[in-house]
Amino acid sequence: MEQTWRWFGPRDAATLAHARQAGATGIVTALHDIPYGEVWPIEAIRQRKAEIEADPSLGLRWSVVESVPVHDHIKYGKGDDLKQLYANFSQTLRNLGACGIRTVCYNFMLVLDWTRTDLAVGLPGGGRALKLNVHELAAFDCHILQRPGSERDYTPDVLQRASRWMDETPDAAKDRLLANIMAGLPGAFKRYGIEELREVVAAQATMTHERLRANLVQFLENVLPAAEEAGVSMCIHPDDPPRDLMGLSRIVRNAKDIDFILDAVPSPNSGLTLCSGSLGANPENDVPAIARCFAPRIFFAHLRNVTKDPDGSFMEADHLGGDVDMVSLIDVLVEEEQRRRKEGLPRSLLPFRPDHGHELIDDGARQTHPGYTVIGRLRGLAELRGVMTTLARQRGYEM
Known part of the structure; x- marks a missing residue:
């Protein structure tokens, strides 16, 4: 599996050198300076790619886009600019494909992204x-x-x-x-x-699950043809936490939701970002079972762990601690990658990243984004790599 690292660009206190020291070879990033809904120009994509590849000794490449943001009007399903927003998103996919970037992670969460108190x-x-x-x-x-x-x-x-x-x-x-x-x-x-x-x-208080689902389907119907044309795989990220939040509907919470999304607009370029921490925050979700069910449609994986309390609270745990059976989950992913290789499928290498990390040792001295520490993620990636290497050798898989 391809070891990747989320990087927020040149202003990120967690640097590309840190990513390489942690053992990553793929970079997960986005053009955060471009306003939501605008086209990502080829020139800007090439510049970011050149920044990642500037030091050949690091051996890094832009592996995954996380994320091309979905404009709020698309999620709300209204606005005079919907047609243009679909066209802009589609053109961004074409531009990414033209630059050789083939995996795009996105989410469909209303108003807020992942939420912690x-x-x-x-x-x-x-x-x-x-x-x-x-x-x-x-x-x-x-x-x-x-x-x-x-x-x-x-x-x-x-x-x-x-x-x-x-x-x-x-x-x-x-x-x-x-x-x-x-x-x-x-x-x-x-x-x-x-x-x-x-x-x-308040404006989204009447946005039901059914309406939000319909807006997602409409979005996919409009942009997946461009993804197929560009050879880009789109993989939706589960909601975090995977339940309605402050009156906001959420529609990527469990296996049933994922099944609906992947079936609603059938396309080989529509898949899942398997996030063990997001799905794992729901005590009803068996994350390894979900991974096995949708393995052929997993294009990217976020691996982290959580410990849950009876009242619905949860804390981010060690990557190999917590309530998610991480060894069993990794076993599913390693097995799926081997299947793709044996069948000669294109882009069989499955990218994953250590999702979030504890603030450890001198992480507090760097102004990184919450969860995106250097040493905490380095530790997580090392632990995950150890599990993968052990499982692969036990089963005689190619690494």
């Missing part, structure tokens, strides 16, 4: 981890955002703890909670203030 949970020895505390989410939703009807989405116990948190927490920590929730837009420079977030959440 605490970005610095203490670990033994002084490390830090990301966590979603449900009572803090409820405090934000019910007391700070003041979303109408929000109380119906939480248990009485959670609501009680949320009220206590509001009473006992300093104002500075309450202000920080908004920033923590906004941190899930790691590649974007847009951040919502509380009033703006209140407005956009």
Whole structure:
């Protein structure tokens, strides 16, 4: 499997040299400076590719795009510019294909991306981890955002703890909670203030699962022909967390949702980004089983782990710790890659990256995006590589 590393561009404190020292050979990046909905020019794609390949001794290549953002109007299914937005996304796919970049990860989450309430949970020895505390989410939703009807989405116990948190927490920590929730837009420079977030959440209160699904289907119908023409594989990322959030519908939560999406617009270029951490945050999801079910349609993998609490809270764990059976999951992915090689399928090499990492040792001295530390991801990649190497040798697979 191809070991990759997410890089946010030249301003990223986690550098390309760090990626190579960690053992990665593929880079996962995007053109974050280009506004959502605009075409990625070939010249800009070539420039980013040249930056990645500038030092031949590193041996790096641009392996996966994460992400070409889907404009909000596409997700909302409305706006006079829909036709142009579909055309722009399609042209970006053609431009990427023309530059030899064949895998595009995308998501269809409304308003927010991945969501955590605490970005610095203490670990033994002084490390830090990301966590979603449900009572803090409820405090934000019910007391700070003041979303109408929000109380119906939480248990009485959670609501009680949320009220206590509001009473006992300093104002500075309450202000920080908004920033923590906004941190899930790691590649974007847009951040919502509380009033703006209140407005956009309210505007999407009537967006049902059925309507959002229909908008996704319409999007795929319009852009997949260009993906096929360009030889680009599009792989949708699961919702994180995989459940409705602050009144916002989410539609990539489990095997049933994934099956619907892949069947709705049949195409060999439509597939899945298998994210073990996102899917693993739902106690009903058997992540290795989901991987086995959709193995031929997995074009990219995010590997991280979570530990879950009974109230729905979860924390990002060690890559080989937590509730997801990572060894069994990797076994499925290694086996699928070998199948592709034996059948002589094009681009049989399956890219994966260590998704998120704890803040370890001197990671705190670098201003990296939350979760995208250097040493924490280096450790995760090393652990995952060890499992893959062991499984491959046990089964006589080619590495």
